[in-house]
Amino acid sequence: MDTAIAQNGTVTVTGIVQDQASQQPVEFATVMVADKETGEAITGATTTAEGTFSITVNSSDIYVEVSFIGYKPQTFRDITFADGIADLGTIKLIEDSQALDEVVVRAEKSRTEFKLDKRVFNVGQDLTSAGASALEVLNNVPSVNVSIEGVISLRGSAGVQILVDGKPSVLADQQSNALGTITADMIESIEVITNPSAKYDAEGTSGILNIILKKEEKRGLNGSVSLNTGVPDNHSIGVSLNRRTEKFNLFTQLGVGYRSIPEFSETINRDLTNNTTVTSDGTEYRNETFYNIILGTDYHINPYNVITLSGNFAYEVESQPSQYDFSLLNDNNNSVVAEWNRRETTEATNPKWQYELQYAKEFKNNEDHKLLLSATGRFFGKDQASEFINTAVSGENFNNDQQTETEYQQADYTFKLDYTNPLTEKITLETGAQYVINDVGNDFTVREFQDGNLVTIDELTNNFEWNQKVLGVYSTGAYEDEKWGVKLGLRVENTDLSTLLTNTNESNNQNFTNLFPTFHTSYKLTENISVQGGYSRRIYRPRLWDLNPFFNIRNNFNIRVGNPDLLPEFTDSYEITSIFNMEKASINTSVYHRYTTDVVERVSTFENNVNTTMPMNIGTNRTTGFELNGEHSPTRWLKLNGDFNLNYFIREGEFQEQSFDFTGDQWSSRLTSKIALPANFDLELIGNYQSGFQTVQSEVSGFAFADVGLRKKMLDGKAVVNLSVRDVFASRIRESVIDQPEFYLYSFEQRGRFITLGFSYGFGKGEAMTYSGSRRR
Incomplete structure (x- = not known):
């Protein structure tokens, strides 16, 4: 490996990150630079809106890992420097099908994925959900409507079973107003299941809405x-x-x-x-x-x-x-x-x-x-x-x-x-x-x-x-x-x-x-x-x-x-x-x-x-x-x-x-x-x-x-x-x-x-x- 160090004792790593399927830039992908021998992270950065990155470090004995949620990470260990610069070129990230199956997609855009027995609405970065509760998030999901009384309907029918992480939850009891305590920042995705398989509870004549909560796995x-x-x-x-x-x-x-x-x-x-x-x-x-x-x-x-x-x-x-x-x-x-007028004073603890x-x-x-x-x-x-x-x-x-x-x-x-x-x-x-x-x-x-x-x-x-x-x-x-x-x-x-x-x-x-x-x-x-x-x-x-x-x-x-x-x-x-x-x-x-x-x-x-x-x-x-x-x-x-x-x-x-x-x-x-x-x-x-x-x-x-x-x-x-x-x-x-x-x-x-x-x-x-x-x- 040719490792020429610049006069100021630093080297620079550059590159462009793209989605392999769409050829579109991947914004906010994580680029980590780590010590090659100890494996400890030295520094890192995120990609720009154009998918580019440029990182300067004090050592050339390094490796680089590029990752983004929902994609398979890529690691570069044999890095060649010329005049203190290593250009990794265009890095194509491939979607991780296993991660998608587990619904841990945090792509910048909200989109609906079709699976064999359900649709997955990735909450993404929906701006109108800012300051919202789970009910407002649900009201942005295709096929779902929420009345001002909080009644949830799917394709016009109110017989909906609400689950949290695939299971019944006290937080999903519509009549108790409990859905309001699930805040939008807690939600990863919504699964819309109009024809649930036998694996799911048979409750809900119009189908199931499954709220998937976030759970971070980063070290x-x-x-x-x-x-x-x-x-x-x-x-x-x-x-x-x-x-x-x-x-x-x-x-x-x-x-x-x-x-x-x-x-x-x-x-x-x-x-x-x-x-x-x-x-x-x-x-x-x-x-x-x-x-x-x-x-x-x-x-x-x-x-x-x-x-x-x-x-x-x-x-x-x-x-x-x-x-x-x-x-x-x-x-x-x-x-x-x-x-006449009727004045109500109600106090409650829940x-x-x-x-x-x-x-x-x-x-x-x-x-x-x-x-x-x-x-x-x-x-x-x-x-x-x-x-x-x-x-x-x-x-x-x-x-x-x-x-x-x-x-x-x-x-x-x-x-x-x-x-x-x-x-x-x-x-x-x-x-x-x-x-x-x-x-x-x-x-x-x-x-x-x-x-x-x-x-x-x-x-x-x-x-x-x-x-x-x-x-x-x-x-x-x-x-x-x-x-x-x-x-x-x-x-x-x-x-x-x-x-x-x-x-x-x-x-x-x-x-x-x-x-x-x-x-x-x-x-x-x-x-x-x-x-x-x-x-x-x-x-x-x-x-x-x-x-x-x-x-x-x-x-x-x-x-x-x-x-x-x-x-x-x-x-x-x-x-x-x-x-x-x-x-x-x-x-x-x-x-x-x-x-x-x-x-x-x-x-x-x-x-x-x-x-x-x-x-x-x-x-x-x-x-x-x-x-x-x-x-x-x-x-x-x-x-x-x-x-x-x-x-x-x-x-x-x-x-x-x-x-x-x-x-x-x-x-x-x-x-x-x-x-x-x-x-x-x-x-x-x-x-x-x-x-x-x-x-x-x-x-x-x-x-x-x-x-x-x-x-x-x-x-x-x-x-x-x-x-x-x-x-x-x-x-x-x-x-x-x-x-x-x-x-x-x-x-x-x-x-x-x-x-x-x-x-x-x-x-x-x-x-x-x-x-x-x-x-x-």
């Missing part, structure tokens, strides 16, 4: 810190730390924040029999202080055996001040009979924690030959007290002052076994089992001031207990070569469900066993064109919030209750997808069909201007849909992503001798543009539209909304400043009308615009977090 001490502030109040601090040694990988994430979420709502209840109308309008504020910590360790017993122990603790302090103005109108003469012990074994004959055992425990609690004060403005006060108390406790336990054996390079068998125990209690008390005395209202007070045990056993077999792949699976699940109203001793017990077959296939027509097909059978089991008959009296004229006799939904889902990959663009189209029985719909009953909604099993639903996803990079500074979903449905059903047969359609679209600006600025614009649609009773209005994000990178990408504006025009709403022969109902909700400014900094080998802690319902 040494690495981490990042983030600070955020916003309007309305959205303030948070987040810290991520990781320490990787030969045997241990220690990781922790901490977050603390405060957020205020205002929501304006308006209702009209019109009794067409008595010709009276009750109206209400006002604003509710959900003020939340939250704390969150994740702590865990991986212990590498040897290269083939790893034990992981991890825990999560989150604590929320909520207050919900609100005031609504009510009016009672006589429609016969358009006169105001009475006016502790939740989770712990998991996992053992993973790889076999020496094949790294994909694996055994995984895990045990998870979860708890969520709510201790809430509310006071409702009614003040007459004119006429008679139609409500007494009330107080409510809620003591809610949920304990869940999951035991899981998964075994994967690649018999050959093309044939793989999987088998396993899962046992889930859900134990929930909700003690709800309503008291009312009557003649100056506080009296318990027995018909609104009870303790509801819900216990469910689900045992699942599955097996799959897959064959996959360079062009064709097929995967068959069968899952058997037994459900043992019991509910009990302890005060009235009303019980409901169900025990049933079901088969859930799955089928997936793919075929590669050319290097750039492939097709996929899939089938799965799914179930939606009613939750406590669906079953509990005592639920909500916030507005005494619009009451939501549960139905303890509710039955599960079953869905047969079919799908065909085509994938077209071009040099600067990709297009993916899907045609799907879902057939659902015992469909759960919320049905309104009306009496004396009081609207009571209860979930009911009403008939069947046949949905046929078309979905289009596309990406295009016409220039190096512009990237476009589009998503369009249209479905047509046929509803058949009957309730209280009334036919609910009808047909309808709904569609949604999303267009995202990411623009690279000078001086390391990036701009992201997102436009969304969701059409109106019909339910068994109501007409829901459509709406459009837009999000904007701006990012500035500094200090070679170690520091990032984000500015995000969600719902720029405050046009994201929930509006519905129910027009029946006996009554008319109108409902409107709006949250408004959210602006967040964030700063994050990565140290060690950590990356700056381009999202941050927030709390979202």
Whole structure:
């Protein structure tokens, strides 16, 4: 080796790093220079936007390693210097398929990867997610929509199972608002599984959304810190730390924040029999202080055996001040009979924690030959007290002052076994089992001031207990070569469900066993064109919030209750997808069909201007849909992503001798543009539209909304400043009308615009977090 040293005793190493497949520069690739004898790192740098690097060191006895997440690293040991300079030329990095399978892609751009039985949305650097929670991140994922109430739907259907790292989690309980404690900086990717294989829990009639959390594997001490502030109040601090040694990988994430979420709502209840109308309008504020910590360790017993122990603790302090103005109108003469306001003061504390012990074994004959055992425990609690004060403005006060108390406790336990054996390079068998125990209690008390005395209202007070045990056993077999792949699976699940109203001793017990077959296939027509097909059978089991008959009296004229006799939904889902990959663009189209029985719909009953909604099993639903996803990079500074979903449905059903047969359609679209600006600025614009649609009773209005994000990178990408504006025009709403022969109902909700400014900094080998802690319902 010719090692000529420059006169000042230093040498320089230069080069250009490119992606081998696209020939595009790889920005922020890591270039490490290490001592050739000791292997200790001397210095390092990251590549520029053009993929170039230049490093000066004091020794020529070195080697160079070039790496980037999602690619195989390249090492250069025989380096030749001429006049103190070594030019490594163009270094082509190859994607690491194993890393992609494990979903540890942190590419600069967000993109969707298609696998045999799922799509992986790599969260990447989505600018509008700055200062966001998991719900806002989900709302940017193709095929997914999140209403302002926090209801998650996939391809227009709300029967979605939310998992965290492939397992049920207390953090993924939509009804507990717990998804808000998962902050966007914690998320690596989202898996969209519209037709899950038998390996997955059969829960969720429209499919599964699996949130993959980040877990750093780089050696040494690495981490990042983030600070955020916003309007309305959205303030948070987040810290991520990781320490990787030969045997241990220690990781922790901490977050603390405060957020205020205002929501304006308006209702009209019109009794067409008595010709009276009750109206209400006002604003509710959900003020939340939250704390969150994740702590865990991986212990590498040897290269083939790893034990992981991890825990999560989150604590929320909520207050919900609100005031609504009510009016009672006589429609016969358009006169105001009475006016009053109802003021609510609610205080709540929500502790939740989770712990998991996992053992993973790889076999020496094949790294994909694996055994995984895990045990998870979860708890969520709510201790809430509310006071409702009614003040007459004119006429008679139609409500007494009330107080409510809620003591809610949920304990869940999951035991899981998964075994994967690649018999050959093309044939793989999987088998396993899962046992889930859900134990929930909700003690709800309503008291009312009557003649100056506080009296318990027995018909609104009870303790509801819900216990469910689900045992699942599955097996799959897959064959996959360079062009064709097929995967068959069968899952058997037994459900043992019991509910009990302890005060009235009303019980409901169900025990049933079901088969859930799955089928997936793919075929590669050319290097750039492939097709996929899939089938799965799914179930939606009613939750406590669906079953509990005592639920909500916030507005005494619009009451939501549960139905303890509710039955599960079953869905047969079919799908065909085509994938077209071009040099600067990709297009993916899907045609799907879902057939659902015992469909759960919320049905309104009306009496004396009081609207009571209860979930009911009403008939069947046949949905046929078309979905289009596309990406295009016409220039190096512009990237476009589009998503369009249209479905047509046929509803058949009957309730209280009334036919609910009808047909309808709904569609949604999303267009995202990411623009690279000078001086390391990036701009992201997102436009969304969701059409109106019909339910068994109501007409829901459509709406459009837009999000904007701006990012500035500094200090070679170690520091990032984000500015995000969600719902720029405050046009994201929930509006519905129910027009029946006996009554008319109108409902409107709006949250408004959210602006967040964030700063994050990565140290060690950590990356700056381009999202941050927030709390979202």
